[in-house]
Amino acid sequence: IEPDADWRDEVLRLARERDAVILAHNYQLPEIQDIAHHTGDSLALSRIAAASDASTIVFCGVHFMAETAKILAPHKTVLIPDERAGCSLADSITGDELRAWKAEHPGAVVVSYVNTTAEVKAETDICCTSSNAVDVVASIPADREVLFLPDQFLGAHVKRETGRENLHIWAGECHVHAGINGPELARRAADNPDADLFIHPECGCATSALYLAGEGTVPAEKVKILSTGDMITAARATSATSVLVATEIGMLHQLRRAAPEIDFRAVNDRASCRYMKMITPTALLRGLREGKDEVHVDPVTAERARGAVQRMIEIGQ
Numbered sequence: 001i002e003p004d005a006d007w008r009d010e011v012l013r014l015a016r017e018r019d020a021v022i023l024a025h026n027y028q029l030p031e032i033q034d035i036a037h038h039t040g041d042s043l044a045l046s047r048i049a050a051a052s053d054a055s056t057i058v059f060c061g062v063h064f065m066a067e068t069a070k071i072l073a074p075h076k077t078v079l080i081p082d083e084r085a086g087c088s089l090a091d092s093i094t095g096d097e098l099r100a101w102k103a104e105h106p107g108a109v110v111v112s113y114v115n116t117t118a119e120v121k122a123e124t125d126i127c128c129t130s131s132n133a134v135d136v137v138a139s140i141p142a143d144r145e146v147l148f149l150p151d152q153f154l155g156a157h158v159k160r161e162t163g164r165e166n167l168h169i170w171a172g173e174c175h176v177h178a179g180i181n182g183p184e185l186a187r188r189a190a191d192n193p194d195a196d197l198f199i200h201p202e203c204g205c206a207t208s209a210l211y212l213a214g215e216g217t218v219p220a221e222k223v224k225i226l227s228t229g230d231m232i233t234a235a236r237a238t239s240a241t242s243v244l245v246a247t248e249i250g251m252l253h254q255l256r257r258a259a260p261e262i263d264f265r266a267v268n269d270r271a272s273c274r275y276m277k278m279i280t281p282t283a284l285l286r287g288l289r290e291g292k293d294e295v296h297v298d299p300v301t302a303e304r305a306r307g308a309v310q311r312m313i314e315i316g317q
């Protein structure tokens with residue numbers, strides 16, 4: 001299917017017919033981002049899903065995001081255009097592994113990144129996203145041990161920012177962000193000395209970026225560790241004329257829309273998430289026509305996970 005005017009009209013007509021709101025993550029294909037009623041980072045989209053009046057949510061993103069929407073809005077119909085859209089980071093810890101880890105640290109507060117399955121969220125005290133992970137951990141009394149999972153690079157960022165020694169970090173990673181590495185960033189920064197660096201905290205290169213700033217290779221104020229939503233805010237605020245972006249390449253579309261005068265370049269232009277890209281124009285149209293794929297979360301699991309997700313959307317407002 002071509003994402004032309006007929007496709008657009010039909011998608012929006014079917015959405016109206018179903019009383020559906022279409023949400024798209026910043027890593028979606030440009031045509032999906034452009035047709036969505038709302039585009040944003042995982043925290044913003046969770047908040048919109050929780051507050052929306054629509055009876056159906058069509059989540060153009062990956063499965064854990066649609067599951068999170070279902071946990072927050074159990075009485076709504078939640079659809080994802082292709083339920084095979086998983087996440088390598090969410091797959092890096094199971095419910096059993098988390099239960100075993102908790103048993104080794106009785107009394108610790110469990111903070112899970114939103115990139116986790118509903119089963120893992122059900123074992124969690126507070127969920128977070130990359131935009132409020134530091135605030136979430138800072139909200140926990142300093143004398144309590146914290147188990148932070150599953151992303152090791154986001155965990156390292158939170159540990160640096162909070163200075164917390166009693167934070168234990170799971171060794172998971174996202175294959176897309178882990179692949180954006182330090183030597184590649186250093187090379188690109190040397191070739192573009194005036195550029196700002198926008199780095200997602202899931203990146204393998206986040207520590208290297210701070211190292212480059214520490215040794216003076218890049219001015220410290222040019223290095224920004226940001227969630228995808230905060231990258232858009234930073235793009236509107238910066239006086240830089242070029243920005244190197246270390247995250248999934250779908251992000252470039254929203255950044256260019258937000259600040260067309262800035263030259264945005266990917267640090268690694270192969271950093272594409274195959275799961276995010278499963279939500280094609282064809283899949284979105286089919287999903288709306290057929291009411292598929294419907295997302296179900298076992299009600300007992302959803303009930304146990306809801307408190308942690310609710311706390312996540314309340315912190316860092």
Ligand code: 13P
Binds near residue numbers: 040130174202
């Ligand atoms: P944010 O949009 O919250 O920064 O998340 C990034 C991500 O990798 C989602 O899969």
Ligand code: SF4
Binds near residue numbers: 086
């Ligand atoms: Fe998961 Fe990484 Fe894809 Fe985000 S980019 S959905 S963390 S695999």
